[in-house]
Amino acid sequence: MIVTGTLCGSAAPMSVDIQGGRIASIRPGLAPDALGGADTMISAGWHDIQVNGYAGNDCNAGSWGIVSPRQPDLDALTLDLARHGVALFCPTVITDSSEAMEHSLRRIAVAMASDGPFRRAATGIHLEGPFLSPDDGPRGAHPLEHVRPPCWDEFQRLQEAAIGHIRICTLAPELPGAIDLIERLTASGVVAAIGHTGASPACIRDAVAAGARLSTHIGNGCHAALPRHDSYLWEQLAEDRLTATMIIDGYHLQPAEAKVFVRAKGSERTILISDAVTLGGMPPGLYAEGRFEVKPDGHIVLAGTPYLAGAAALLDACMANAVRWTDLSLTEVIETVTHTPAHLLSAQRKGAVREGYDADLTLFRVPSEGPLDVIATIADGVVVYRRDAPQ
Ligand SMILES: [Zn+2]
Structure with missing residues (x-):
């Protein structure tokens, strides 16, 4: 599974490859057909x-x-x-x-x-x-x-x-x-x-x-x-x-x-x-x-x-x-x-988006008011929550 978006603390979009519950690789650039997108922030879970x-x-x-x-x-x-x-x-x-x-x-x-x-x-x-x-x-x-x-x-x-x-x-x-x-x-x-x-x-x-x-x-x-x-x-x-x-x-x-x-x-x-x-x-x-x-x-x-x-x-x-x-x-x-x-x-x-770390990730956006806008939550490489039809 690949998730894509901007990692907190970095400006450029990245793609995170998850395999076997771990973060296998982090590569620059947006991945097509991946969970997330250009306006998505990715942080550790x-x-x-x-x-x-x-x-x-x-x-x-x-x-x-x-x-x-x-x-x-x-x-x-x-x-x-x-x-x-x-x-x-x-x-x-x-x-x-x-x-x-x-x-x-x-x-x-x-x-x-x-x-x-x-x-x-x-x-x-x-x-x-x-x-x-x-x-x-x-x-x-x-x-x-x-x-x-x-x-x-x-x-x-x-x-x-x-x-x-x-x-x-x-x-x-x-x-x-x-x-x-x-x-x-x-x-x-x-x-x-x-x-x-x-x-x-x-x-x-x-x-x-x-x-x-x-x-x-x-x-x-x-x-x-x-x-x-x-x-x-x-x-x-x-x-x-x-x-x-x-x-x-x-x-x-x-x-x-x-x-x-x-x-x-x-x-x-x-x-x-x-x-x-x-x-x-x-x-x-x-x-x-x-x-x-x-x-x-x-x-x-x-x-x-x-x-x-x-x-x-x-x-x-x-x-x-x-x-x-x-x-x-x-x-x-x-x-x-x-x-x-x-x-x-x-x-x-745990606690960072880093190669070899557990694939616990939260994907979200930052609205101008109200709570952070959660798009997906992943624990141990498994998607626990994914909002339907993300914009
Ligand atoms: Zn108390």
Whole structure:
């Protein structure tokens, strides 16, 4: 299969030959009768390292009383994400009882061993919880009855249920035992991420010294009001050993916050994520016995309040926002969802359009407004999504 168009960061059109799931060659010039065309941009496949669910399909089985209208299907989730350009993602399991979390992890691990689209797209599991702050604000929407102190034995049980697929663990470093857990996670090759925390700046420094490498959705899962000086937010923004994930959807981060945070971390330490939830992409209305509302523009709130209840915008929208609201160029925005997440996860042969690399590609156009316009999404050499009758 050949795809053709302009590679991000280069001006001339190229043709990319895909064979056996790998990029076999990249040659100058447009190829006739190929997927793409003169007005098509080609990048490495967009990689979202925090996806809880989308459009009624959930990586968590029935968590938080959000009952999916249909049987959760991880292959269907993969196809829905691919329509928005997401070729690769980390299915994310959130705070719940041990039994419920192990059940969700087992289900994901089984799907990763199957032969469907999910296997080609899933790059590892993101465990967000249960070792999170119990305080209102930092805890976000994670249920108080299920957050608990860090425990290596419990993490090992969860990792066993996941058949070793947990690659990122988000935790609050101020909890008893957290620094020890960060050291053990790091030694076992799992990325320790700081999130849903009310830690002191000194504790953030201890977490980084112990091996923490990531700040999860910086600016969210924190107190509504922060001290002017001693703030975990400043400490993480200033710490160059921490890469930060950001939800640039206009709700979780507004334009000025996104611009400032990206400037603080630099393009090479910024990863855009969706943090999408199962109600994302659902029709407007009330869900879960009226507890949640999907608003007409798609964002999700606790019904009757202005409080966000999960994210709904996928990378095609968040990337377009980043181009418009921050100093990042399109090429730099692409890096935040390709090279940088691949580097974080030590994913060999991913994150770039390069001969010998895995054929994970996203083909798109850049409209003057709205989300990036996805033409096709390819994972592991297989076309997962192709829009009919491209212009
Ligand atoms: Zn979170």
